[in-house]
Amino acid sequence: MTTPTSDQTTGWIMVLPALACVAVFSLYPAMDSFVLSLYRLYVTLPGLEASFIGFGNYEQLFQDPVAHQAFLTTLGFVLLSTTFEILLGTGIALVIHERFKGRGWVRGAVLIPWAIPTVVASQMWRFLANDQYGAINFVLFGDRVNAYIPWLADPWTAFGVIVMVDVWKTSSFAGLLVLAGLQVIPDGIYDAARIDGATAWQRFWHITLPLLKPALLAALLFRTIDAFRVFDLVFVMTQGGPGDATQVIQFYGYKTLFTEGRVGYGTTISVTVFVATLLLSLLYLLTVGSKLLERERT
């Protein structure tokens, strides 16, 4: 009865509220930020007056050694934390996918780190890493108090602790995504493999892993983008120190924009992070998306 055109109209009307939300809360701020990033604007120097400088802020960003270092630190953080999170997450998913007594409890318990607000978790780990009363030192060295290590004082261990806390906190989230992937693999395939005499390892390598790929990629996508925007961990635990060793790009952007009042330059950093995550998402969508479509067609 309805023509395709009126179907389309109904469709547009239905998605209009969602589109309006996206336009007002995402598109407009993003565009506005982009425009701001083309200005030289210092809140504390009103005498300078906001002047349009085209891509001057971007040029400055590409020559800013502090920004370079922050980008590299962020990349290192993303690489290490996502790798460990996917590996651990897969392990967690495989365990809580099995049927065993008390599985419900274990599944719930695994999610606790992820459910704690990052600020609280970071504060907790800051205490745990303390050089005097930190539980990490107690567990490692017990009574030998002279061996206690101030974990956040050394550039390398401080960076390691930040990565470790992120892994501790979000592996279970990656695990949850992988678990969803596990649950759609039909049991029949495993039964057939078992009848053919496949070992547990062979079943994992030849059945589970290939079929799990889309879920793994989805987990990777979420974790990469999230890790790229890491902020609260650093804000609470190290303030970017010591010596900028844990200064990630979002924290640098925060400092320039909020503390220093360099609106134009700070926004430029935010826009750059936005573009970087957008490109990452597109890249993943192209690979994961095509994989998903392939599966639907077959």
Next chain:
Amino acid sequence: MLLLTFVSAIHESSAGQTRNANTVPRVLRFVTWKADQPAVWDKAIQRFEHAYPHIRVEREIAPHSSTAYHDLLTQKLKNRDDSFDLFLMDVTWPAEFAAAGWALPLDDYFPRNAREKFLPATIAASMYARRIYGVPSRIDSGMLYYRKDLLEKYGFSPPATWHDLVHQARTILEGEHPTHPLLRGYSGQFQQYEGLVCDMLEFVGSHNGSLLTEDGTRSNLAAPESMQAVRFVREQIVQRIATAAVLTYQEPESLAVFVQGKAVFHRNWPYAWGLANDPRHSKIVGAVGVTTLPHFAHGSSVSALGGWLYGISAYSHHPDDAWTFIAFMTSPAMQKHFAVHASLAPARIALYADPEVLRVNPQYTALFPVFQTSRPRPRTPVYPIISHILQRYFSRVLAFPETDIVEEAQEADRRINWFLELAAGTRF
């Protein structure tokens, strides 16, 4: 005629409201930080509300850290938020707040003759472009706390130079370590944050170096006097008599080490005196000494100027009420309240002769010259930017012992000069 009656009715009702002010107090909103001694603040505000029942003070408590508080406050001011009336400013903020138009000039409220009652350093910190934007609530200066009992045991008197301090610390550690393995020589603030600038300013300044040149137009970090002091801190303090853990300390952490009896020397602000002698917080009550910070052989002692100023928001609808509150809180009686109950050093000169203040804080007599000569951090509207560059420089050379101090100092100089020129209008 009807209109006229109506208008006069409105007029009457508003006049009635003013008369009934006793029953419905006006609300004054005060943005402040989480205090070290909250009970002393609560008491002070109770006393104000008792004296001025028509004004009620509502506090918005921001984080303890100066930078976190700065970011929260300036975010509100950038948005021209008119929901609060007054705030506390760190001594480094008036230039920024004045240039941005956030703080109300107080010249009419706070005339020259009233300012003369305050320590000149605190008044100078409140000024920008010859107008005044703040009223000093107290003065903070860096000072050296030490363990009287340990120094006496080894026959030392408080160190005059930094080299003396290192020598005394090492001697005491050598003797004490068998029985007290956790004892360290020194505890201070070396995390990458604002406090690092204060601690380093003191080392650099007492070596005849400085952060900026005397006229304040150029960065002076690569001057040999400045760099040698930094090298001394890296080689003799941070990795030697203090443990590397000081690189993670702000004031509370460093004070905790000292009051637990785990440090011979400790650098902090005046408030530490009260806490170090409070048996609820401290294991070293009665064993605490405090004196002027040491200096290098050819220099003289330098204390960083800190402290907090009351300011009125340019967007406040009740500047007169805000002034009433500020005048009360900075009165001799209230500065005495804070000095006696929280060891906050008064900004008013006369209180340094007050017997009750001196009974609780006998160290003020000896330290009064320190309060008078404290050295300010750079005064410029771009100070937050300069501070970040300084923090990065100091933290890098202290945390990475292999960095080349000359290179790092020159790089920091170059960047600081760029922003100083921008602020001065010579770069554009």
